Amino acid sequence: MINQILVVDDEKGIANAIAYALRREGYEVDTAYNGNIALEKAGQLSSFIMILDIMMPEKDGYIVCRELRKMQSKQIGIILLTAKNDIVDKVLGLELGADDYVTKPFDIRELLARVNSLARRLSDRDMKSSDILQVGSLTIAKSQRNAIIDGDQLTLTPKEFDLLVLLxxxxxxxxxxxELLELIWGDDYYGGTRTVDIHIQRLRKKLGMGGQHMLKTVYKIGYKASVRE
Structure with a gap:
């Protein structure tokens, strides 16, 4: 589950109080007191939640939120803190990519509950995305043990599927x-390496014109998967 939190508020007392409460919950917490420093620190993190005050000098929370959503390679959750109780401000924040908001003054227990909930949602989303392996026109759903290429579902034996996922x-x-024999069939399998060759041949045939070229034979060594032409 996501464990890093960045608390951003130009009121240092509020930022430090939130950080203290989050650390007691077991989170790794850093603070920033303006939008520029917040974005600088965010650039050094990968997966994290930012608790972000809207009303700040220089770059306000809306600008920071917009910049964060450009960091597409990162898994980021955003909870906005606002002193305003205006629905327009909340809607604007959500439209810019915020996941949640809390209106000041707030109960720290409510904020902690929202952080915990968002951390779980982001982790679930991460698990689902890592379960899907997309390689060109080939899509592999690992947990469902399902593979599709060019829109057609492949009918694979258990060992063929395991071999496909590994490669x-x-x-x-x-x-x-x-290596393939040991990793897929296990130490207690007494068949020869010809078994691997047969399964690779079958996989190539099932992948068809759209994917058989992605399974390469490496002369005198073995096999690899590659999407390079």
Whole structure:
């Protein structure tokens, strides 16, 4: 679950009080007292939640929120803090990409509950996205043990599916036949490496014209998955 929090408020007393409460909950917390420093610190983090005051000098919370949503490679949750009770301000914040908002003055227990809830939602979203492996026109849903290429569902045996996931989860890595045999079939399997060759041949056939070229034979070594032409 996401554990890093960045608290941003130009009122240092409020920011530090929130940070103290969050640290007692077990979160790793940093603070920033203006929008510029907030964005600078956000650039050094990967997955985090920002508790962001709207009314700040220089760059206000709306500008910071807009800039954060441009960081598409990051998993970021945003909770806005606002002294205003105007629905227009709240709607604007949500439209700019905020996940939630709390109106000042607030009960710290409510803020903690919202942080915990958002952290769980982001973690669930992260798990779902990591479950899907997209490689060109090939889509692999790991937990559902389902693979689709060019809109057509593949009918795979359990070992074929495991082999597909292993190779495409480690693109460009070359696996020897012995490695694949050990990783997919296990130490207690007494068949030869010809088993691997047969399964690769079957996979290529099932992937068809849209995907068979992505399974490469590495001469005298083994196989790898690659989307490079």
């Amino acid at each position: 495409f989860s480690n693109q460009e890595r070359v696996f020897s036949r012995e």
